[in-house]
Amino acid sequence: MRLHLLALLAKEPAHGYELKLALEQTFGEAYPSPNIGQIYVTLKRLEEDGLVHSQDVEQATRPNKRVYELTPAGREALRAWVTEPSAGPRIRDEFFTKLILAPMAGLADRMELINSQRRHYLGIMRNLTGLTPSSTPARLLIEGAILHLQADLEWLERCQEELV
Amino acid sequence: MSTALLSTRGLTKVYRSEGVAVEAVRGVDIEVSSGEFVAIMGPSGSGKSTLLHMLGGLERATQGEIRLDGRRVDQLSTAAWAILRRRHIGFVFQFFNLLSNMTVADNVELPALLAGVPPRQARSRREELLGELGLAGKAGWAPARLSGGEQQRVALARALANEPSLLLADEPTGTLDSANTRDVLRLLQRAHDRGQAILLVTHDARVASRADRVLHLFDGMVADDAPVLRIPRPASGVRDVVELRG
Numbered sequence: 001m002r003l004h005l006l007a008l009l010a011k012e013p014a015h016g017y018e019l020k021l022a023l024e025q026t027f028g029e030a031y032p033s034p035n036i037g038q039i040y041v042t043l044k045r046l047e048e049d050g051l052v053h054s055q056d057v058e059q060a061t062r063p064n065k066r067v068y069e070l071t072p073a074g075r076e077a078l079r080a081w082v083t084e085p086s087a088g089p090r091i092r093d094e095f096f097t098k099l100i101l102a103p104m105a106g107l108a109d110r111m112e113l114i115n116s117q118r119r120h121y122l123g124i125m126r127n128l129t130g131l132t133p134s135s136t137p138a139r140l141l142i143e144g145a146i147l148h149l150q151a152d153l154e155w156l157e158r159c160q161e162e163l164v
Numbered sequence: 165m166s167t168a169l170l171s172t173r174g175l176t177k178v179y180r181s182e183g184v185a186v187e188a189v190r191g192v193d194i195e196v197s198s199g200e201f202v203a204i205m206g207p208s209g210s211g212k213s214t215l216l217h218m219l220g221g222l223e224r225a226t227q228g229e230i231r232l233d234g235r236r237v238d239q240l241s242t243a244a245w246a247i248l249r250r251r252h253i254g255f256v257f258q259f260f261n262l263l264s265n266m267t268v269a270d271n272v273e274l275p276a277l278l279a280g281v282p283p284r285q286a287r288s289r290r291e292e293l294l295g296e297l298g299l300a301g302k303a304g305w306a307p308a309r310l311s312g313g314e315q316q317r318v319a320l321a322r323a324l325a326n327e328p329s330l331l332l333a334d335e336p337t338g339t340l341d342s343a344n345t346r347d348v349l350r351l352l353q354r355a356h357d358r359g360q361a362i363l364l365v366t367h368d369a370r371v372a373s374r375a376d377r378v379l380h381l382f383d384g385m386v387a388d389d390a391p392v393l394r395i396p397r398p399a400s401g402v403r404d405v406v407e408l409r410g
Binding site: 111115118119120121122123124125126127128129130143145146148149150152153157160161164 | 207342368369370372373374378380382387388390392393394395405
């Protein structure tokens with residue numbers, strides 16, 4: 001979340017609640033933004049690390065609000081994040097190790113494990129296909145998740161064909 | 165006595181080629197209730213299409229029973245099956261199978277006319293269906309002038325023309341892009357909402373996830389049969405699948 005907040009602050013200084021709203025508006029309900037407490041804690045740590053600094057802005061009718069701004073070091077950290085390639089797709093090795101190891105110990109049947117995992121994936125798929133994206137980024141995020149899930153299901157089928 | 169709309173018992177299909185017997189479907193027992201939406205998944209060669217074809221009378225079972233509304237239909241003659249399909253079963257194929265030398269309108273009207281519906285009624289039903297599918301303006305066109313997605317919508321209209329109690333669909337989105345897949349899915353959902361029973365073979369988990377229940381075929385047998393349940397975690401979304409880093 002640190003770098004998401006830095007990226008939003010690179011556009012303009014903002015206070016914590018504005019950052020929460022910006023995350024929600026950009027990614028939609030498919031990717032719920034962190035709660036406000038997490039955002040304040042993260043901003044505090046970013047400030048301790050010298051990546052942002054803040055100042056109190058007086059408001060006429062409400063308590064002061066703390067507005068955060070990117071420092072040169074923060075901009076540098078952000079630049080490094082944007083330019084370096086991101087990690088490739090991760091393998092869901094938790095299910096796979098379960099699939100391989102549990103039957104060896106006589107703890108489960110592979111067909112049963114695959115069936116229950118498939119049911120779980122189909123349930124998530126149903127959630128995803130029932131979402132109405134509020135923006136293009138939100139729609140692309142949902143489509144990405146659907147494509148990952150399709151690959152997971154295909155892989156499950158491969159495991160079934162070769163292991164059962 | 166079961167009250168299922170469609171049921172099978174020990175349904176089996178054996179193909180023989182050059183003296184070698186290949187069991188494509190091995191003793192399948194399934195039930196589909198009236199108004200239920202059931203998806204059949206499974207790897208290639210697991211017997212999905214063979215099963216669906218037997219249920220639509222397009223292939224004859226080697227062994228076992230098929231009942232529609234409680235009545236045995238597996239022994240029916242080819243002609244009797246044709247009549248049954250006209251009145252009670254709609255069929256949608258992966259490659260649309262529209263009649264290429266007839267217009268879109270005639271493709272949709274034909275099943276009703278064959279079933280003995282008066283021409284005026286067949287026509288108004290056709291107009292209603294094509295209107296609903298957004299194809300009213302293309303009624304006079306030849307199917308070949310339509311895109312794949314449009315042809316599949318016409319095939320759906322044709323299958324629904326006689327308001328069958330059961331719609332069988334074999335990979336209806338198999339050749340479609342994601343926008344057209346969404347359209348076909350929306351139409352299936354609408355038919356389902358109106359109480360249409362649907363039994364659909366698909367590789368596409370997006371399509372299967374909209375069903376009430378998913379059967380998984382493996383090696384010609386039913387390996388799993390379970391309802392599709394939403395994951396009851398609050399705010400569950402893409403986070404269950406992808407992780408945004410940073």
